Amino acid sequence: AQKVTQAQTEISVVEKEDVTLDCVYETRDTTYYLFWYKQPPSGELVFLIRRNSFDEQNEISGRYSWNFQKSTSSFNFTITASQVVDSAVYFCALTNPTGGNMLTFGGGTRLMVKP
Amino acid sequence: EAGVTQFPSHSVIEKGQTVTLRCDPISGHDNLYWYRRVMGKEIKFLLHFVKESKQDESGMPNNRFLAERTGGTYSTLKVQPAELEDSGVYFCASSQGERNNEQFFGPGTRLTVL
Numbered sequence: 062a063q064k065v066t067q068a069q070t071e072i073s074v075v076e077k078e079d080v081t082l083d084c085v086y087e088t089r090d091t092t093y094y095l096f097w098y099k100q101p102p103s104g105e106l107v108f109l110i111r112r113n114s115f116d117e118q119n120e121i122s123g124r125y126s127w128n129f130q131k132s133t134s135s136f137n138f139t140i141t142a143s144q145v146v147d148s149a150v151y152f153c154a155l156t157n158p159t160g161g162n163m164l165t166f167g168g169g170t171r172l173m174v175k176p
Numbered sequence: 177e178a179g180v181t182q183f184p185s186h187s188v189i190e191k192g193q194t195v196t197l198r199c200d201p202i203s204g205h206d207n208l209y210w211y212r213r214v215m216g217k218e219i220k221f222l223l224h225f226v227k228e229s230k231q232d233e234s235g236m237p238n239n240r241f242l243a244e245r246t247g248g249t250y251s252t253l254k255v256q257p258a259e260l261e262d263s264g265v266y267f268c269a270s271s272q273g274e275r276n277n278e279q280f281f282g283p284g285t286r287l288t289v290l
Contacts, residue, residue, distance in 0.1 A: 065218075098281070105179075106267065106281035152219065162207065162271065163221040163232060164279065 063088045065155050067167035074143055075175050082138045082170045084153030090114075093157040095129065095136045096164065100150040109151075112136065143174045178202070180282035182268050188288045194256040197285045201250070201270030207231075208251050209271075209279060210243060214264035222266075225251060258289045 064087040074080045086095065097109040110120065112129050120127045124141045140147055150171045154164040181200045189195050201208045210222040222241070223233040227248035236243070240259070245251040255262055265286050269279040 103283065104185075104265070104286075105283040106269075108278050108280065111278060162277075162279070163209065163224060163235070164211070164219075165221070166211075166219040168218045 063090075063093075063155050063157070063165040065153050065165055065167035067151075067153055067170050069170045070168065071171045071173070073173045073175065076145060077142050079139060079141050080143050080172065080174075082140075082151050082153075082172065084136045084138065084167060086134050086136065086153070086155050088155060088157060090157040093155055096154040096156070097127065097136075097138050098152045098154060100152065100169070102149070106152065109138075140172075143172075145174050145176055148172060148174045180268055180270050180280050182266075182282040182285050184285060185283065186286045186288075188290065189258055190290050191260055192257045194254065195258055195287060197253045197255075197266050197268075197287070199251045199253070199268030199282060201268070202280055205270035205272055205280075206248070207271045207277075207279075208245060209269040210251070210253055211235075211267040211269065212264050213267070214261070217264075219267065222253075255287075258287075260289050263287055263289045 066085045093114045095112045098106040100106050117129050126139045128137045150169045152169045153167040156164050183198045187195050206227050208225040211219050213219040221235040223243055224231045225245045228245050242254045265284040267284045269281045271277045271279045
């Protein structure tokens with residue numbers, strides 16, 4: 062069985078602070094994919110990143126960075142110099158090639174960035 | 177290019193009534209998924225279509241839920257009869273043919289059963 066845990070249900074920061082959203086996963090598969098999605102107030106889920114289990118390189122995209130640590134089964138997401146527009150619910154998710162393509166989601170972390 | 181669209185955006189019905197949710201995937205996407213998030217819980221997988229065929233419906237909660245994708249284009253999810261615990265947000269997503277390709281999500285339908 063697969064499981065994704067986002068222990069932080071809600072985080073509040075002041076604009077320009079850095080913030081890290083934690084994601085811990087469980088899977089018996091050796092090959093799997095990890096995702097982050099953003100859900101802004103408008104409601105849709107916006108894809109941010111996909112990472113496969115064989116690629117542990119950290120990734121940076123502008124103010125966003127992701128830290129994949131297979132040894133601790135974690136895939137954490139950091140926003141540098143947060144902005145009010147970053148306010149949203151962020152979901153971490155997991156899928157595996159042999160189990161179809163269905164996503165297993167964490168419970169989400171609501172990030173509030175205050176001006 | 178239009179994204180995944182869902183209709184209606186909100187639906188309020190009474191227990192025992194029937195509701196049909198619609199999802200239009202991105203044109204050319206063979207894979208279509210339904211998920212839902214009930215209050216305070218995770219987003220859960222319901223089922224997966226490849227074209228018009230149900231590839232995996234292991235997440236469907238019970239036989240009050242019926243999903244169809246006639247012609248392999250848009251999909252409908254019917255709840256009949258609706259119960260209070262069906263309230264939540266129903267998401268649809270689509271992707272191209274490759275496994276583990278990015279799933280594009282629609283804005284969801286918020287269903288409230290009174």
